[in-house]
Amino acid sequence: MAVKKTAVLLMNVGTPDEPKVSSVRRYLFQFLNDQRVIDIPWLLQKILVNLIIVPFRAPKSTKLYQQLWTKEGSPLVVFANSVQEKLEERLPKGDKVFVAMRYGNPSLKVALKQIKEGGFERIILLPLFPQYASSSTGTAVEAFWSAVRKWNVIPDVQVISQFYDRPDFIKAFAERIREQKPEEYDHVIFSYHGLPLRHLDKSHPGISNTTCTCHEGMPAHGTFCYKAACYATSRKLADELGLKPGDYTVSFQSRLSDKWIKPFTDKLLEEQAKQGVKKLLVAAPSFVADCLETRVEIGIDYKRFFTGNGGETLTMVESLNDHPLWIDALEAMVKEKMN
Numbered sequence: 001m002a003v004k005k006t007a008v009l010l011m012n013v014g015t016p017d018e019p020k021v022s023s024v025r026r027y028l029f030q031f032l033n034d035q036r037v038i039d040i041p042w043l044l045q046k047i048l049v050n051l052i053i054v055p056f057r058a059p060k061s062t063k064l065y066q067q068l069w070t071k072e073g074s075p076l077v078v079f080a081n082s083v084q085e086k087l088e089e090r091l092p093k094g095d096k097v098f099v100a101m102r103y104g105n106p107s108l109k110v111a112l113k114q115i116k117e118g119g120f121e122r123i124i125l126l127p128l129f130p131q132y133a134s135s136s137t138g139t140a141v142e143a144f145w146s147a148v149r150k151w152n153v154i155p156d157v158q159v160i161s162q163f164y165d166r167p168d169f170i171k172a173f174a175e176r177i178r179e180q181k182p183e184e185y186d187h188v189i190f191s192y193h194g195l196p197l198r199h200l201d202k203s204h205p206g207i208s209n210t211t212c213t214c215h216e217g218m219p220a221h222g223t224f225c226y227k228a229a230c231y232a233t234s235r236k237l238a239d240e241l242g243l244k245p246g247d248y249t250v251s252f253q254s255r256l257s258d259k260w261i262k263p264f265t266d267k268l269l270e271e272q273a274k275q276g277v278k279k280l281l282v283a284a285p286s287f288v289a290d291c292l293e294t295r296v297e298i299g300i301d302y303k304r305f306f307t308g309n310g311g312e313t314l315t316m317v318e319s320l321n322d323h324p325l326w327i328d329a330l331e332a333m334v335k336e337k338m339n
């Protein structure tokens, strides 16, 4: 069979261009005006997001981004660029890896222009989210198709919708946790980015988030339930690390309202501190690169909150970033789609 010239397109959420209010405002406008993120009636969304949420949130978020920023820039982009280089080295000559953010830069428009002009015969779209959610993977895939569907020549397209259950992903993440010596901690928390409960109900129509048992095992309604996939990820990581059910807890962070998936990470930290837990290890397996939600929310804010409530230490597990085992997993995912 003829070899197809392939473009691999890695997509992530995005980050502001600079830790300044004007950049953060621009980024939040684009992010929160997405109907897959804030899924309320269009007019209400425009009023709420543009007149209330963004004007109030932008200055607060900017302060957080100022704590996150490094000499090289925002970690989400720095690691995406490093992964791009390292993965491309592992691919056949002529194949290329591109990086695009759903919101902001590097932009999807530019990446797709380069792919189109490069005459690639196949695109492998890999949204960098281990567990599918409409507000992460779904919106990345939609944005991709809304541009590519207009092309004259539409090449072969392969989409990797999620990868939480791949042994190579689990192995890489478990290695990051192992590096922190989990046996030296009182308890391990797997903290995932939260989602509005409404979004869960949409991922399994007819089944309510109040009665579903996705946390117990992968349900019949399928692997595209974000909550079920987060719990399944945790069970696989625990197995790999030899953790028993009482050694770890799953929780959800970054909520914008109380009607998001529970248990909330901050409430859990408070409970744990009150129960006398002193040393906590927190891993965030819904992110493959360090970002605001890991380095600032967990590494600074939750740490301060836990110790302020009587805990002694909270250690954040570094994300996969550009770890060699992660590059191995990406290489395997991509090459399977080339066969």
Ligand SMILES: C=CC1=C(C)c2cc3[nH]c(cc4nc(cc5[nH]c(cc1n2)c(C)c5CCC(=O)O)C(CCC(=O)O)=C4C)c(C)c3C=C
Residues within 6 Å of the ligand: 013, 014, 015, 016, 028, 031, 036, 037, 038, 057, 061, 074, 076, 129, 133, 135, 136, 193, 194, 195, 196, 256, 286, 287, 290, 291, 292, 293
């Ligand atoms: C892991 C996948 C993600 C899902 C699912 C997700 C859903 C989701 N997010 C918001 C609102 C915000 N998220 C923000 C930052 C952010 N979110 C993800 C990933 C997922 N979000 C990442 C990787 C980041 C960090 C980006 C970075 O620059 O480091 C932000 C911006 C920061 C802030 O102001 O807090 C918002 C806002 C919603 C509403 C949502 C689902 C409905």
Ligand SMILES: [Fe+2]
Residues within 6 Å of the ligand: 193, 254
């Ligand atoms: Fe988010």
Ligand SMILES: [Fe+2]
Residues within 6 Å of the ligand: 204, 212, 213, 214, 219, 221, 225, 227, 228
């Ligand atoms: Fe479910």
